[in-house]
Amino acid sequence: MKYRVVHTTAYRYESSISVSHNRVILTPRNCHWVRCLWHRLTVHPAPTWSIKRHDVFGNLVHVFGIEEGHTELLVTAASQVEVLGQSLPSLHESPPWETLQFHPAGPLVKLNEEMLEVAGFHFASPRIPLVSTFAEYARTSFLPQRPVLEAALELTRRIHQDFTYDPKSTNVNTPIEEAFALRRGVCQDFAQILIACLRSLGLAARYISGYLRTLPPPGKERLVGADQSHAWASLYAGPEIGWVDLDPTNNDWCDHNHVPIAWGRDYTDIVPFRGVFLGDGRNQLKVSVDVCPVESD
């Protein structure tokens, strides 16, 4: 499946901003089931300076400064991606989850590149504390010797079932313990709760930001710009299987409708748009995302 993705972020300021420093992570990322065919980031007004680099997770980061007065900032990230979809082994053939458990004080072993990368996703992170409530919730699914993917899918579905999607209940800074207690939230909350559950059992899990193509209701036209930024979780299922992406908001594995941008320990590592500006005042933010299928040639 090929998509053309256009993600625009527009800030409007009440009074002129003299300087702004920005760091954006908006370039779709390659992995074994996604290929980014091309990408272009345009910024208006033109930045005074800019730098492109990869962060420690391998995400592409654009850093730019605008140093003359401006009252609006428009960032458009356009790209074309090909989503091959995850190829999953049969669930019961995945290894028992205990074999993937990691102990902070386990015996010291040599780590290859992949193990070193995985090691970074085992521990608490700024938005994901590891408290016993998460482990308790998860244990119902993670019965002894159960294949890890089977257990993980069941946990994903339980979160989908037990939690109510409610954009008004939480905001971007709500701690996940609070969303967990409320049993409410949005994709970001659900993804981070799933990660917390997996990590608190000793498994490695990471946070993925990306897009979700939404299908119009039957009989309706597709609305341009109505697609959305999305977030989900990824679980490390051993060297044979690798990373597997799970979407608790949509009750399943990630499929052809998911386009990943970046991954990190949690939201704070890969905030799509982070900036500091000098100046007085309030700003208005408008975001639109369009994920449009492209006919294959």
Place this chain on the structure above:
Amino acid sequence: MVQTRDLFENLTVPPDAYNEMFARDGQVRANWLALQTELNRVGPLELNRRMQQAADQIANHGVTFNPYDLSEGASRPWSFDAIPVLYTAESWQQVAVGLEQRARLMDLILQDLWGPQNLLREGVLPPYFLFGHPAYQPSYHGLTKLGHHHLFLYAADLTRDAQGKHWVTGDRTRAPFGLGYVLENRLIAANLMLDAFQACRVQRLAKFFQSLHSTLLGLAPTNEANPHIAVWTKGPGSRSFFEDAYLARYLGYTLVQADDLAVRKNQLLLKTLGGLVPIHVLWRRVNDEHSDPVELSSQSAGGVAGLLEVMRSGNVVVINSPGSRLVESPLLSVYLEKIAQFFELGDLQLPTIPTWWFGDRPTAKWLQMRLDHIMIRPAFRMDNQRPIYPAELSTADKQSLLQRVLATPEAFVAQPIVERSTTPVWYADQVQQWPLALRGFVLAGQQGFETLPGGLARVAYRPRLLDQSPTSGEKSQDVWIQGHQLAPAASLLPSLTGPIVLKRSGAELPSRVADSFFWLGRNIERAEAGARLLRVALLLLQNEREGVLDGSRVLRAMAESGHLEPDLILPGIRETLPAMTQSLPNSLFESEQLPLGFRSSLDHVIRLSAAVRDRLSVDAWRILHRLDQLCRRPDGPSAPDVTDTTELLDRVIGMMAAFAGLVAENTTRTLGWRFLDIGRRIERAMQSVTCLDVMFGTTTAQSGLVIESALQVLDSLMTYRLRYLTHFHPTAACDLLLHDQSNPRSIAYQLDLIELHVNHLPSDPQTQEIRTDQRQAVAMKHAVRMTDPERLMQTRGEQRPALRKLLQGLEGQLTELSQTISGRYLVHAPLQRHLGSIDHTARAD
């Protein structure tokens, strides 16, 4: 000849600890003999006198964490002890070798963990050590170029066991505290014990600081002839501010706060009145996680937006680089020996005290057995958490501690209770032996690693007091390393080799500093005006003229300018309030009810002077410090009385005059001085305007006494008497106070100076226009000059409408000028705000 007493005669030396001065057989160690002789020669009386001298000196220098802190018991970390700790060059050399090895090791670990991570790949260090650290930030990766130092300044806390072997109790790798106090201790000790200092042939500290300076110069990324080095302090609110300011001044660096810095085009710049000036090396004294709000904690407003990106681009070197706190973790000690071997540095010369990690042992049983003989610490050092001594806990607390540890055993380590050596201390007129904690410092310099020949010694009667933080303990001592220093008695910085570019200008004044100077000027003048008003009011009281005072305009002038609660002068309410003999003296110390009163203004003065402390002369600082001490509400139940307060006010006004004199005579005519004086002149003009309005605006019951009081308040009585003797006429008084340009207290005089200063402020070179502030200054000067004194004093009914109109106009214009100057020069730093990233509505499923 008085028989000298041996101060060490009846000394009991604790047998179970190593003693720095006495060997086990009770003999004085050879290198202490000269000091012993010298101390005995000086004798207890003289020693006490010198200690007092030192205490005064320290108080004057404001050796305190919170020079701005005016709350009771302003904290000072330790008192100074005249007896130093002595080390022979040989024994110190052993310590130095160990310290340098550790510094090298810590630097290698940091380079590796924030770089290739071979320690993790090879299984030398568990991944938990890096990724499990609560302050781990992915952004710290790749901040410095491969192979470059992360760690430039390193400190280790040392102790000695019963055999005299040195152990490390903690490593400090962020912005090690204490170098400033080491310098201060040395200055005082060398001065106090000059003979002993010479007899002991003490190695000098200056060479270390010279190396530090040349190292920092060498770090400047470009081939700058004059690299700009700044010390980044958290500000006068922080615990290390004294030190930050002290070091900045000693080394000649610019002391900056986050608001002084800006990033433009990926360069770090200092905001000055003359524009933005590049900074090449930044000595960071703030927390790692507060360095950059774009990448790190977006919750905190501090930090410099974009700094980390500037570092990555190699456009600035920040020492120690953010992320260096990682290796302060006690957990590291468990692996240190193996890491040293991994890096082929051989055996650890200076090991950490034994450390057990609960992550890798059957915790419960192990703990139960040892609970009373250990201390427990978090595995990762976040801030100054004190160790927990289970032995000191109640049974219930022990249980809950046990539960906490068992819940997350990997988050804790245990260490044996620290053994400490004892060393002589002068306390309660005798020599005692107290436990000692010593902090040593290492520089990763251009010429390799270099240990400071000295250190920060802390002593306390109770040894555990020393474990808590680098500031805990009761006294601090100088550390003397004796003999064998190759370098000549180096003079203090900056007296380095190489040519120097001569400078005269002061345009590189940070805007924030100019702002502080401006408000310092305004507040010191406001405080002085309050003191003068109050002194006149009290004089009237003492002369038993309370009847006169009741209706007196002096009180009204006080109330109008915020130096007295307005309630006190309302007729009727007067009876229910405490008598003036109490409430007037009280008003001097009152800050809550009188936010514009004397004490509040003085509080501002102290706070602001702390903020520009590196630019004030020591003498000027000392005066302000004494003023602060002097003007505290006296202890005890009895209210301050009229006589005492009057005497106090005489001294206060004298000291303020001394401060003004120092500023006038000893301050270079830089922009800083100009802003101070503009602030002072604007405030003096404003105070005079209020006073004249109250005293002369109406003619009701205007007596000679009122006129005399006005002249007194505005400090022009002497001049008036010379001219008119005791004939108090309103027109003559008003002329002297308003129009007379030769009277330095007149409004006209202030306006002349304001115009002069404003004309010297930097202009935009692009335009030749006259600026608003210049126009405002000229307008006021003319408004006063164009009025005729006789006509101004004409009355209509009991009013003097012309005078009042002029004064009210001036009041408004002065306020406007103050705002114009603030807006143009001072508030250079608009607030940083965060873009709401994906917010509530934009975030989605």
